[in-house]
Amino acid sequence: MSHTCGTRQARKQKTRQALLDAALELLEGQSLSSLGLREVTRAVGVTPTAFYRHFESTADLGVALVEEALGSLHTVIRDALTATWDSDERITRTIELIVRHVRAYPAHVRFIARERHGGVQRVREAIGEQLAQFADEVREALRHDPDAAGWSQEDLEMLAGLYVDHMLETASLLLSMGDEGFEQVADRAERQLRLVSIGRKHWLDVS
Amino acid sequence: MSHTCGTRQARKQKTRQALLDAALELLEGQSLSSLGLREVTRAVGVTPTAFYRHFESTADLGVALVEEALGSLHTVIRDALTATWDSDERITRTIELIVRHVRAYPAHVRFIARERHGGVQRVREAIGEQLAQFADEVREALRHDPDAAGWSQEDLEMLAGLYVDHMLETASLLLSMGDEGFEQVADRAERQLRLVSIGRKHWLDVS
DNA sequence: CATTACAGAGAACAGTTGTTAACTGGATGA
DNA sequence: TCATCCAGTTAACAACTGTTCTCTGTAATG
Numbered sequence: 001m002s003h004t005c006g007t008r009q010a011r012k013q014k015t016r017q018a019l020l021d022a023a024l025e026l027l028e029g030q031s032l033s034s035l036g037l038r039e040v041t042r043a044v045g046v047t048p049t050a051f052y053r054h055f056e057s058t059a060d061l062g063v064a065l066v067e068e069a070l071g072s073l074h075t076v077i078r079d080a081l082t083a084t085w086d087s088d089e090r091i092t093r094t095i096e097l098i099v100r101h102v103r104a105y106p107a108h109v110r111f112i113a114r115e116r117h118g119g120v121q122r123v124r125e126a127i128g129e130q131l132a133q134f135a136d137e138v139r140e141a142l143r144h145d146p147d148a149a150g151w152s153q154e155d156l157e158m159l160a161g162l163y164v165d166h167m168l169e170t171a172s173l174l175l176s177m178g179d180e181g182f183e184q185v186a187d188r189a190e191r192q193l194r195l196v197s198i199g200r201k202h203w204l205d206v207s
Numbered sequence: 208m209s210h211t212c213g214t215r216q217a218r219k220q221k222t223r224q225a226l227l228d229a230a231l232e233l234l235e236g237q238s239l240s241s242l243g244l245r246e247v248t249r250a251v252g253v254t255p256t257a258f259y260r261h262f263e264s265t266a267d268l269g270v271a272l273v274e275e276a277l278g279s280l281h282t283v284i285r286d287a288l289t290a291t292w293d294s295d296e297r298i299t300r301t302i303e304l305i306v307r308h309v310r311a312y313p314a315h316v317r318f319i320a321r322e323r324h325g326g327v328q329r330v331r332e333a334i335g336e337q338l339a340q341f342a343d344e345v346r347e348a349l350r351h352d353p354d355a356a357g358w359s360q361e362d363l364e365m366l367a368g369l370y371v372d373h374m375l376e377t378a379s380l381l382l383s384m385g386d387e388g389f390e391q392v393a394d395r396a397e398r399q400l401r402l403v404s405i406g407r408k409h410w411l412d413v414s
Numbered sequence: 415c416a417t418t419a420c421a422g423a424g425a426a427c428a429g430t431t432g433t434t435a436a437c438t439g440g441a442t443g444a
Numbered sequence: 445t446c447a448t449c450c451a452g453t454t455a456a457c458a459a460c461t462g463t464t465c466t467c468t469g470t471a472a473t474g
Contacts, residue, residue: 199406
């Protein structure tokens with residue numbers, strides 16, 4: 001790597017980011033548990049030993065990638081939750097947000113979908129924690145939703161989990177489709193959310 | 208390997224199965240894309256070169272594992288679909304079937320959950336095809352269900368997809384829990400299915 | 415200006431990998 | 445009975461892996 005410009009910390013963070021970027025790109029064709037340290041440094045153009053200045057293993061790098069990938073998703077979710085749309089428009093807008101996010105950060109989405117159940121324990125755990133936090137926020141937002149008034153805490157969690165899982169499932173399904181299938185998948189996901197929405201309206205009728 | 212007993216074909220299938228079993232066990236701690244050919248043969252106790260008599264690569268072995276793992280799931284699904292329970296009992300029984308299957312074949316479930324979005328394309332495709340077939344069967348069963356009478360083909364597919372995805376999500380969530388969390392997860396999954404069921408009953412009211 | 419801190423380079427290590435080729439010996443089939 | 449087949453072995457190959465140690469040059473610190 002060139003030692004040409006910028007302050008010390010800045011240059012360090014630059015190569016760190018380069019390592020993350022290169023890893024993310026390499027992970028399009030394999031899973032984290034087969035990602036080699038040398039492979040990453042070779043793609044960046046630095047010595048294998050330089051890797052240790054930033055991460056102590058590829059699993060460690062994976063955890064960093066989780067924060068990067070789910071950090072961007074986090075803002076998207078907060079936006080979707082705080083917006084005050086009516087029930088029907090909210091579904092349409094949410095799907096639109098997902099589609100937009102998949103188009104904007106496909107590698108991030110792929111990484112999360114792949115490593116969520118992947119072969120590296122620490123990374124699985126990191127993703128699990130973040131997703132649990134997402135579910136908590138969704139549940140909290142649902143508490144102030146008129147369509148979920150009077151629901152028990154357990155039922156709110158149940159619904160929040162359904163939404164988070166469905167979001168991830170939709171995102172990774174969008175990824176696996178070419179651009180021509182986007183609309184079809186998005187439409188199906190929208191109808192699925194609508195079905196759930198109808199179930200919500202009549203949930204207290206029976207239980 | 209010992210050349211001691213059985214006919215020729217039988218011994219060949221025996222080591223083939225041993226390779227599959229060993230691979231499945233090794234895959235509990237990593238993903239397929241990092242599974243080495245030598246690693247598998249070492250676990251079985253045969254020479255690396257013997258591997259080529261059965262598979263041409265670990266990806267090839269992975270495809271074979273897909274058939275084995277989803278073959279057993281297939282019978283479970285058929286049983287659940289053909290049984291004629293009423294709507295409420297069907298949900299309870301279905302969850303019970305999933306729980307039982309996860310307990311009986313945890314390694315199979317883990318493999319499918321991990322490699323469904325994993326790093327090996329051919330295996331992803333093989334799983335995708337099988338799951339699409341599952342969804343087709345579910346959709347066909349839904350066609351004769353009174354609670355889905357008058358639904359369009361697209362809506363039936365939408366619902367079937369929701370069910371298949373939810374089944375897999377539930378199964379892999381059960382896997383990641385210790386035995387003590389089983390009941391809780393199963394209960395939540397059951398309520399989620401009930402929510403969807405309520406949505407089904409009122410689907411035609413609005414669309 | 416002199417000193418220290420430290421990101422990255424360089425070289426070497428033991429161990430592993432996938433793959434090839436030639437070989438062995440017991441089951442198979444005429 | 446004898447020739448054939450073929451699952452598995454043996455040996456060797458170049459290439460690659462993670463990790464350690466020593467070194468270099470520049471930015472930061474006083």
